[in-house]
Amino acid sequence: MAAIKPEQKNVSIGDTSIDYLYYPGDGPTLIFLHATGFMPGIWHPIAREFAGTCNVMAPYFCDHRAAEPEDGGLSWLQLAEDIALFCKTLGIDTPFMVGHSMGGAVITLAAGKFGVKPRKMVLIEPIFLPSQLYNLKMRVEDHPLAGKSIRRKNGWADLDEAKAYLRSKPLFARWDDEMLEMYLNYGFVPSQDEGVTLACHPRREASLFMGSMAYDPWPLMSGIECPVLLLEGETSENRPFIDLQKAAGRFPNGRYRLVEAAGHLIPMEKPTDTTALIREFFDFR
DSSP: OOOOOOEEEEEEOSSSEEEEEEEOBSSOEEEEEOOTTOOGGGGHHHHGGGBBTBEEEEEOOSSSSOOOGGGTOOOHHHHHHHHHHHHHHTTOOSOEEEEETHHHHHHHHHHHHSOOOOSOEEEESOOOOOGGGTTOOOOGGGSTTHHHHTTOOOOBSSHHHHHHHHHTSGGGTTOOHHHHHHHHHHHEEEOSSSSEEESSOHHHHHHHHHHTTSSOOGGGGGGOOSOEEEEEETTOTTTTTOOHHHHHHHSTTEEEEEETTOOSOHHHHOHHHHHHHHHHHHOOO
16 A cells, blocks of 8 residues: 655635645545644644545644734734635535644634634644733743743754754653654755754744734633544643643533643654544544
């Protein structure tokens, strides 16, 4: 059997356009939305398992709109509107949707605010901050994630050096080997000088983190009637301040599941388990 490879496509949504990976299929549409600073290719070990059964799409949200972190960044509400326009433009009516971290929050906003009607949603470690944090005015250097990401190292001699660097960091220590290869393949680009740099520039990543605080998703949850599964990593650093069990209770048809021995990056650490959980919940027939 030939290896499954996605098509790289682009769609205009009016005042901008969105790049996305596409795996054709005969069934319903399944949309994957990535976490802050990552890219669609990170979904490949999971997305390919649904190719053929579904029309699988994975949009890229990093640099399709200009935004500066010092000016408040790129609002996740804007991203939610963009995914709604993405669906409308491509004629997608009732997609199955999977979102990780930022992606989970964005598809929640898209469903609650912009009329996207998912059949079902899987939200993996979605960023649902405590309500009192939304709309706070915060400098980039004071934001716990934007302030760190804007200072991120962004230059390596080659991919081998980048791989060694990533493996030395706790964030990547438990990654599945193939997932790390996907990140190296899709997440790094040739430098203008020499070597490689991050595909999502640290300033772009910081802009996305800053945009997380622009709109409170909590009031929208009760109006999203489709079945929703929230996955939380047992060792996630977000557990002390993000209450995903509470969020599951806000959705009329929400369910919560703890993924043992996983952190915030559940898909990267446990892609096989993540695939099985998605397949079980969506129950494609």
